[in-house]
Amino acid sequence: MTTELPGAPRESAPSLLAPGARVFVAGHRGLVGSALVRRFTADGHEVVTRGRDGLDLRDAAATEAFLRDVRPDAVVLAAAKVGGIMANSTCPVQFLEDNLRIQLSVIAGAHAAGTRRLLFLGSSCIYPKRAPQPIREDALLTGPLEPTNEAYALAKIAGIVQIQSYRRQYGASYISAMPTNLYGPGDNFDLETSHVLPALIRRFHEAGRDRAPEVTLWGSGSPRREFLHVDDLAAACALLLSSYDGDDPVNIGCGEDLTIRELAETVREVTGYQGEIAWDSSKPDGTPRKLLDVSRLASLGFTPRIPLRDGIARTYAWWLGQLPPRA
Numbered sequence: 001m002t003t004e005l006p007g008a009p010r011e012s013a014p015s016l017l018a019p020g021a022r023v024f025v026a027g028h029r030g031l032v033g034s035a036l037v038r039r040f041t042a043d044g045h046e047v048v049t050r051g052r053d054g055l056d057l058r059d060a061a062a063t064e065a066f067l068r069d070v071r072p073d074a075v076v077l078a079a080a081k082v083g084g085i086m087a088n089s090t091c092p093v094q095f096l097e098d099n100l101r102i103q104l105s106v107i108a109g110a111h112a113a114g115t116r117r118l119l120f121l122g123s124s125c126i127y128p129k130r131a132p133q134p135i136r137e138d139a140l141l142t143g144p145l146e147p148t149n150e151a152y153a154l155a156k157i158a159g160i161v162q163i164q165s166y167r168r169q170y171g172a173s174y175i176s177a178m179p180t181n182l183y184g185p186g187d188n189f190d191l192e193t194s195h196v197l198p199a200l201i202r203r204f205h206e207a208g209r210d211r212a213p214e215v216t217l218w219g220s221g222s223p224r225r226e227f228l229h230v231d232d233l234a235a236a237c238a239l240l241l242s243s244y245d246g247d248d249p250v251n252i253g254c255g256e257d258l259t260i261r262e263l264a265e266t267v268r269e270v271t272g273y274q275g276e277i278a279w280d281s282s283k284p285d286g287t288p289r290k291l292l293d294v295s296r297l298a299s300l301g302f303t304p305r306i307p308l309r310d311g312i313a314r315t316y317a318w319w320l321g322q323l324p325p326r327a
């Protein structure tokens with residue numbers, strides 16, 4: 001279905017991000033930020049970064065001073081407190097407060113510094129737990145959230161409203177995007193805090209290495225998730241920055257999902273593990289399904305390039321390359 005898209009460019013519209021623009025990627029050492037640096041560098045932009053050791057983005061005064069000094073043409077906000085279902089469940093205070101503070105600092109600081117373009121990254125968990133599938137952008141605030149990540153989701157929803165408020169009050173050309181579950185090189189493989197895909201790669205690899213007869217995974221295996229390779233996400237972000245200027249957030253996904261059980265089978269095959277899979281029902285399942293409706297992004301010309309199985313194989317190879325010898 002094609003819908004009229006507020007703020008969408010016409011065929012001949014000039015790019016909203018000039019060639020060689022100076023882009024500040026906040027969170028450049030993370031999964032998403034590192035992919036954005038690769039992408040914007042390849043596109044010929046001047047990429048500016050600053051590590052957390054040099055600038056804590058929760059510090060509003062320091063962040064504004066940094067942005068006034070650097071004067072970026074565009075900011076991509078990929079710095080956040082991020083984690084999988086267990087980290088979200090056990091540390092809701094940090095997921096709420098760190099993200100609210102980072103968003104307040106960076107978005108207000110960019111406006112004060114005269115930054116013309118800004119892309120804020122939310123997450124598919126902002127939508128109601130029982131939203132109709134696939135989830136359209138207008139499902140926002142239509143029902144209760146998934147409890148395991150409510151604090152994080154509420155911080156992200158505040159970010160969307162902050163962006164919309166800067167647009168409404170100041171005419172700022174700031175936008176929001178809502179990515180689905182992401183994976184790829186640079187992901188977090190810590191079993192306590194990671195998302196499911198890197199956790200599965202690590203669990204099956206280590207079980208194969210140790211000749212373990214069984215791998216235990218969390219929950220029932222029945223929840224469905226949609227996964228997008230982070231290089232596809234970076235391409236979508238570049239497209240949005242150059243061509244989208246609307247009030248509404250834009251979903252970023254591949255348009256297909258699978259059960260965690262099916263994902264586990266795929267990761268098992270990629271890693272070559274031969275043993276059994278057990279399920280620990282004492283661990284949370286989280287939301288039953290969150291497949292995004294990506295027709296708005298598709299209407300802008302985005303097509304994901306990296307099939308899930310290839311992306312998993314590439315991520316596994318990348319992670320193996322990070323391990324110390326004999327790990």
Ligand SMILES: NC(=O)C1=CN([C@@H]2O[C@H](COP(=O)(O)OP(=O)(O)OC[C@H]3O[C@@H](n4cnc5c(N)ncnc54)[C@H](OP(=O)(O)O)[C@@H]3O)[C@@H](O)[C@H]2O)C=CC1
Binds near residue numbers: 057
């Ligand atoms: N991963 C996923 O599946 C999804 C991610 N997203 C969104 O994408 C964005 C990026 O996520 P992702 O790359 O996965 O997360 P990561 O945890 O991999 O990276 C987050 C980055 O933010 C930085 N950061 C965190 N807190 C601060 C701070 N106080 N000051 C300065 N820098 C800070 C981290 O720095 P350091 O390296 O020092 O820790 C890190 O570089 C987030 O907004 C997230 O909500 C959305 C949907 C799915």
Ligand SMILES: C[C@H]1O[C@H](OP(=O)(O)OP(=O)(O)OC[C@H]2O[C@@H](n3cnc4c(=O)[nH]c(N)nc43)[C@H](O)[C@@H]2O)[C@@H](O)[C@@H](O)C1=O
Binds near residue numbers: 152181200217220284
């Ligand atoms: C991106 C997204 O990420 C989070 O939401 P989530 O998708 O529920 O998170 P997840 O990737 O950790 O789990 C997905 C599913 O997988 C199951 N599962 C099995 N075995 C393991 C396992 O070993 N580790 C993990 N982490 N999960 C496992 C797990 O039980 C669940 O059913 C939130 O941060 C949310 O805020 C958010 O935005």
